Amino acid sequence: MKITKVEALVLRLTDEEVKKMGEVPANLERTGDYMFYRDGNEEAVIVRIETDEGIDGIGEVDMAGNVVQGIVNSPPQATWFRAWEEVLLGENPLEVGYLWEKMYRESGMYGRRGIITNILSGLDCALWDITGKYYKQPVYKLIGGGGAGTATPYMSFNRFGKTEQEIIDKCDRVKKSNFRAAKFHNHPIGIDDKKALKFVELARNQLGDGIEMMLDAANHYHDAKEAIKFAHDIEPYNPYFLEAPLSADNLDGYARLSSSTTVKIAAGEEQTTRFMYEELMKRGKVDILQPDTTWAGGITEVMRIGRMAYDHGVLCIPHCYKSYVGLASNLQVVAALPNAPFCECPTSPQPLAKDLTNEKLQPESDGKIHLSGKPGLGVTLNRDIVEKYRYPK
Numbered sequence: 001m002k003i004t005k006v007e008a009l010v011l012r013l014t015d016e017e018v019k020k021m022g023e024v025p026a027n028l029e030r031t032g033d034y035m036f037y038r039d040g041n042e043e044a045v046i047v048r049i050e051t052d053e054g055i056d057g058i059g060e061v062d063m064a065g066n067v068v069q070g071i072v073n074s075p076p077q078a079t080w081f082r083a084w085e086e087v088l089l090g091e092n093p094l095e096v097g098y099l100w101e102k103m104y105r106e107s108g109m110y111g112r113r114g115i116i117t118n119i120l121s122g123l124d125c126a127l128w129d130i131t132g133k134y135y136k137q138p139v140y141k142l143i144g145g146g147g148a149g150t151a152t153p154y155m156s157f158n159r160f161g162k163t164e165q166e167i168i169d170k171c172d173r174v175k176k177s178n179f180r181a182a183k184f185h186n187h188p189i190g191i192d193d194k195k196a197l198k199f200v201e202l203a204r205n206q207l208g209d210g211i212e213m214m215l216d217a218a219n220h221y222h223d224a225k226e227a228i229k230f231a232h233d234i235e236p237y238n239p240y241f242l243e244a245p246l247s248a249d250n251l252d253g254y255a256r257l258s259s260s261t262t263v264k265i266a267a268g269e270e271q272t273t274r275f276m277y278e279e280l281m282k283r284g285k286v287d288i289l290q291p292d293t294t295w296a297g298g299i300t301e302v303m304r305i306g307r308m309a310y311d312h313g314v315l316c317i318p319h320c321y322k323s324y325v326g327l328a329s330n331l332q333v334v335a336a337l338p339n340a341p342f343c344e345c346p347t348s349p350q351p352l353a354k355d356l357t358n359e360k361l362q363p364e365s366d367g368k369i370h371l372s373g374k375p376g377l378g379v380t381l382n383r384d385i386v387e388k389y390r391y392p393k
C-alpha cells in the first residue's frame, strides 16, 4: 500500500456566525474572560491521507488552518524544510513509527516543537486510522490495549461561570448525564479567588457524591506562592486535580507547588513531544501530564509520553477540546494506557465540534465511552458539515 495524497481540510464558521459571538474586548487578558468569547472551535482542521488501496485516514490538528496547509502542502524546499506531503507520498502508511521519525527528522529546521509537532500530530493519527482499517482493528488494540476498549471522559466546561446560577445549571447538566466527572475552567480562578472559592464549594455541593470535580486555572497565577495558597484553600473540597495554575515555563514553580499541597497538579496542554513532558514531570514534578493527540505528537508520541509517565508513577489524562475526531484519537490512547483514568471531553456548542462526525462519542450509564470496535479511529466525517463549512469555498 502506498500513500497517494495528503491534504489539510480547513473548515470555518461563516463570518456571520463568528460575528454573532461578539467582539473580543481589548482588556481580555486582564479579565481572564477570553474563553467567554471564542473557544477554539470556530475552525476545524482535518488532515486526510489517501492510499492506492482505497483506504483513507483522518486526524485532527488543533492549529490555525492556513498554517497547517502551508506546512503540509508547501512547494519543495531544502531537505530539512520539506512539506509533509512530499515526505509522505509513495510511503507505506502502515510503517507509522518510521514515518513519525521521518517527518520529525526532515522537518528539524522548522523547530522540532510547537506548530510543527501540532501538524505532525494529525498526520500520525491519520496513519493510525489507515493502519486500523487495514488490519480491521480499532487503534487501541494495535497500541497495546485490550478488552472492550473503554475510556472515562470528564465533561469540560470552558468557563467556570459568572453567577452562582450558572454553576448550578452546569452541575445539573452533569448530574442528568452519564458523566461521572466535570471540570470547571478559568475565571474567577486566579482572578478573584474569594469568589472562586465560593464557586468551588458550590460546585462540590451541587455535584454530590460519585462525581469528581476538576479545576483549571488557565495559567492565571503569577507566582507559585499565589497558587500554593489557592491549592491549600481548595483542599477541603477534594478536587480531583488543579490544572495549569502557572505558566508552562515555570517548572521550578510547579515543583514547589506540587510538593506543597495534597491536591494533584495537572499540566502540559501546551507542551509538545516527550522531551518537554519529561522536563515537566522530572523538574516540574507534576502529578498528571495532559498531552493531546491533536497537538503533542499524535497517537505515537502520546503513547510514549503516557508510558514514560507510567514508569515514573505519574498519571496521563489527555487534554481535548476540538471535535470528535480529536476525541476519538485521544480515547484510543486512554483505552490503551494503564495510567489514564480520564480523558477530557469537550462541551463546545459549535457545529464544527459537535456535528463534524457522524458518530457522537458519549458515555454510557457506567460513565464510560465504549469504543465501538470499529476499525481505526472509529469516526467518519459528516459530509454535509464539511461542504457547508469548507474554507475557502
Ligand SMILES: [Mg+2]
Residues within 6 Å of the ligand: 216, 218, 243, 244, 269
Ligand atoms: Mg486546560
